[in-house]
Amino acid sequence: xxxxxxxxxxxxxxxxxxxxxxxxxxxxxxxxxxxxxxxxxxxxxxxxxxxxxxxxxxxxxxxxxxxxxxxxxxxxxxxxxxxxxxxxxxxxxxxxxxxxxxxxxxxxxxxxxxxxxxxxxxxxxxxxxxxxxxxxxxxxxxxxxxxxxxxxxxxxxxxxxxxxxxxxxxxxxxxxxxxxxxxxxxxxxxxxxxxxxxxxxxxx
Amino acid sequence: xxxxxxxxxxxxxxxxxxxxxxxxxxxxxxxxxxxxxxxxxxxxxxxxxxxxxxxxxxxxxxxxxxxxxxxxxxxxxxxxxxxxxxxxxxxxxxxxxxxxxxxxxxxxxxxxxxxxxxxxxxxxxxxxxxxxxxxxxxxxxxxxxxxxxxxxxxxxxxxxxxxxxxxxxxxxxxxxxxxxxxxxxxxxxxxxxxxxxxxxxxxx
DNA sequence: CCTTGCGCTTGACACCGTGTCAATTGACAC
DNA sequence: GTGTCAATTGACACGGTGTCAAGCGCAAGG
Numbered sequence: 001x002x003x004x005x006x007x008x009x010x011x012x013x014x015x016x017x018x019x020x021x022x023x024x025x026x027x028x029x030x031x032x033x034x035x036x037x038x039x040x041x042x043x044x045x046x047x048x049x050x051x052x053x054x055x056x057x058x059x060x061x062x063x064x065x066x067x068x069x070x071x072x073x074x075x076x077x078x079x080x081x082x083x084x085x086x087x088x089x090x091x092x093x094x095x096x097x098x099x100x101x102x103x104x105x106x107x108x109x110x111x112x113x114x115x116x117x118x119x120x121x122x123x124x125x126x127x128x129x130x131x132x133x134x135x136x137x138x139x140x141x142x143x144x145x146x147x148x149x150x151x152x153x154x155x156x157x158x159x160x161x162x163x164x165x166x167x168x169x170x171x172x173x174x175x176x177x178x179x180x181x182x183x184x185x186x187x188x189x190x191x192x193x194x195x196x197x198x199x200x201x202x203x204x
Numbered sequence: 205x206x207x208x209x210x211x212x213x214x215x216x217x218x219x220x221x222x223x224x225x226x227x228x229x230x231x232x233x234x235x236x237x238x239x240x241x242x243x244x245x246x247x248x249x250x251x252x253x254x255x256x257x258x259x260x261x262x263x264x265x266x267x268x269x270x271x272x273x274x275x276x277x278x279x280x281x282x283x284x285x286x287x288x289x290x291x292x293x294x295x296x297x298x299x300x301x302x303x304x305x306x307x308x309x310x311x312x313x314x315x316x317x318x319x320x321x322x323x324x325x326x327x328x329x330x331x332x333x334x335x336x337x338x339x340x341x342x343x344x345x346x347x348x349x350x351x352x353x354x355x356x357x358x359x360x361x362x363x364x365x366x367x368x369x370x371x372x373x374x375x376x377x378x379x380x381x382x383x384x385x386x387x388x389x390x391x392x393x394x395x396x397x398x399x400x401x402x403x404x405x406x407x408x
Numbered sequence: 409c410c411t412t413g414c415g416c417t418t419g420a421c422a423c424c425g426t427g428t429c430a431a432t433t434g435a436c437a438c
Numbered sequence: 439g440t441g442t443c444a445a446t447t448g449a450c451a452c453g454g455t456g457t458c459a460a461g462c463g464c465a466a467g468g
Contacts, residue, residue: 008444008445027316029424029426030425030426030427031425039445040445040446040447042427042428042429042445042446042447042448043444043445043446045426045427045428046444046445049427050426050427051426051427104315108315111231111308111312112231145394147387147390148387152379152387155372155373155377155379156373156387156391158372158377159369159373159377162368162369164366164368164369165363165366165368165369168359168362168363168366169359169360169363173359173362173363175356175359179356183352183356183360186351187360187395190349190394190395190399191391191394191395195399212415212416233454234454234455234456235454243416243417244416244417244418245455246416246418246419246456246457246458247415247417249455249456249457250415250416253456254456255454255456
């Protein structure tokens with residue numbers, strides 16, 4: 001099996017990710033990817049039917065590499081709802097920069113390619129479930145802010161942590177990743193955790 | 205002056221807005237706009253050099269119609285910083301649905317057309333200044349949350365109120381406009397306004 | 409009345425990027 | 439050797455933007 005099919009396939013995927021990340025300035029063409037992978041443009045089509053399919057595969061490939069599951073699992077270990085929220089935000093915030101290149105490409109395709117939209121929605125659905133789990137833990141502790149249903153709270157957290165918000169704050173407004181993380185943790189806490197009148201300490 | 209130049213120009217702009225709004229499902233082509241305006245595709249180019257330029261003009265046209273300035277001016281009238289924040293969120297939240305069609309088209313172009321990106325950034329800059337003004341009013345009252353600089357607070361509010369967040373919450377997650385407004389006002393307050401629970405904390 | 413100006417029309421075309429197709433090459437396997 | 443199969447080269451269709459040239463129709467105005 002020296003002339004292995006999946007060998008080239010991997011090279012294409014790697015090249016795709018490399019192009020997406022390095023050439024941050026967008027507009028990654030099939031020919032760019034082919035060149036980066038050291039093959040002809042047409043050869044790419046022997047492995048992936050469309051650009052959208054390739055990008056989708058690239059995200060899956062990226063997931064395999066980055067082990068997103070393991071990362072988010074850590075947040076599940078936290079005991080209190082509040083700790084869990086904090087851990088979840090941290091895990092996700094660390095994840096975004098790594099997937100940003102692909103995410104952006106997929107997002108750009110979203111409005112014209114149903115499959116790409118589908119792929120992205122799928123990931124966002126996973127993400128939403130993570131949010132929901134954190135919110136539920138909060139609710140279990142009786143710490144969920146008043147005036148928000150669990151669904152609304154999940155939606156809100158999910159929105160707060162969106163890739164586009166990360167993009168706005170770090171790319172457009174120039175926040176450091178560290179500042180982003182700190183402020184988003186704090187904001188998530190303020191938005192989702194019940195305001196405790198006076199009784200006990202303010203932070204844990 | 206019956207065969208007036210700016211007459212057709214207006215018709216094109218109206219048609220553009222109409223297409224953008226009605227055909228919510230994206231992909232508004234130059235030919236679509238031309239057809240809607242009742243002229244040939246080429247005639248559109250007699251008035252606007254590129255699609256991007258047309259979209260930009262369309263946003264200006266929209267502003268003229270919607271009187272966004274007047275709308276936001278109301279928020280400036282509020283006395284306290286907190287009231288001002290609330291009014292600003294309300295004004296902006298009401299504005300988004302009206303500009304959404306154009307905004308989405310412009311946003312979709314952003315990554316491939318510098319001019320479109322420019323037009324959008326310009327508006328977002330205006331918006332940012334509105335956020336900053338609200339934050340400043342808050343700070344003047346000594347009500348700005350601790351741990352946030354005025355710039356950071358403005359960035360945060362600006363992000364919170366982004367069109368994409370509105371899209372996520374109302375379009376994707378199905379929130380009603382009313383619920384969106386209420387929850388965003390509450391969230392903005394929680395994130396930006398100093399937590400005054402216990403007057404017995406580290407003090408300045 | 410006929411000319412000039414001009415907004416608009418028709419129709420053709422270049423460019424770019426995606427996706428398709430056909431014929432060919434070259435290597436490894438049996 | 440021959441068959442198989444990945445990959446190559448080169449051509450092409452398509453859709454959308456933007457350009458160009460020629461012509462049409464209407465109103466003003468000498």
